[in-house]
Amino acid sequence: MKKEKFTKKQLVEKFGNEKQKAYFEKYGFLAKTTEQAILKTLIQKYGFVQKTKEGNCIYYIVGAKRDKEIMRDSQRKPYDESFYVEGVVYCVTNKINGKKYVGSTSQTLAQRMTKHKNSSFDAESLNYNTKIAEAFREYGWGNFKWEVLEIVDDADELRQIECYWIYYLEAFEDDKGYNYELGKWVKIG
Structure with a gap:
């Protein structure tokens, strides 16, 4: 799978909207919510998206484009x-x-x-x-x-x-779930 690597600046230039580009140009950084919005857009379009840190630099790695883009829910769904x-x-x-x-x-x-x-x-x-x-x-x-x-x-x-x-539910079995076996807990909030 071919992967591309982007800096924050490159990420905004390639995938950001005009408002996000202007904000980054003016302030030189991305607000957390803006970064998350761009990452959500990438997940819709690409099969692999990862934010990684190398030394003091943060990079975004993007894999191959999806055959079919994942659609976002256009309306907020009410929960019971x-x-x-x-x-x-x-x-x-x-x-x-x-x-x-x-x-x-x-x-x-x-x-x-x-x-x-x-x-x-x-x-x-x-x-x-x-x-x-x-x-x-x-x-x-x-x-x-x-x-x-x-x-x-x-x-x-x-x-x-x-x-x-x-x-x-056998959620600890790799072919049935995402849980780890008991005794291998990962701290979650």
Whole structure:
């Protein structure tokens, strides 16, 4: 697969809109939200997108163009009430290959989704190289279905119930999911 490497300046010049180009020209840097917007656009068009750091320089590596561009949802989808309840075990399902990721959060699922999204596209995040983050970048955020499996009032039981669902759905098996085996936890918020 042919890959291209871009600096921030080159990234903005090639993929940014006029407003983003003007901002970068004036201030010499990208706001985090602007950078994320450009990266989302790249994910729609390219099969591989990665932000990497070499020494003090940040580069963006882009793979071959997709045969078919991934379409963004044009409207914000409303979530049901369970997405705004604190203390849930949730499942993320890849709509393309059926693989699952099971997680838990003491926050709301809506808040956790935001953290997943941000850490998946930030090369400096501890969670950038997790299987689920790599899948979000490869398949595009819109190709995943989110659902609450259980609402858990007791914080001590949250991880136990999460473990149950990981095993029940076999989400730790490479061909079925993105979870790591128990005992190999990656810190997520």
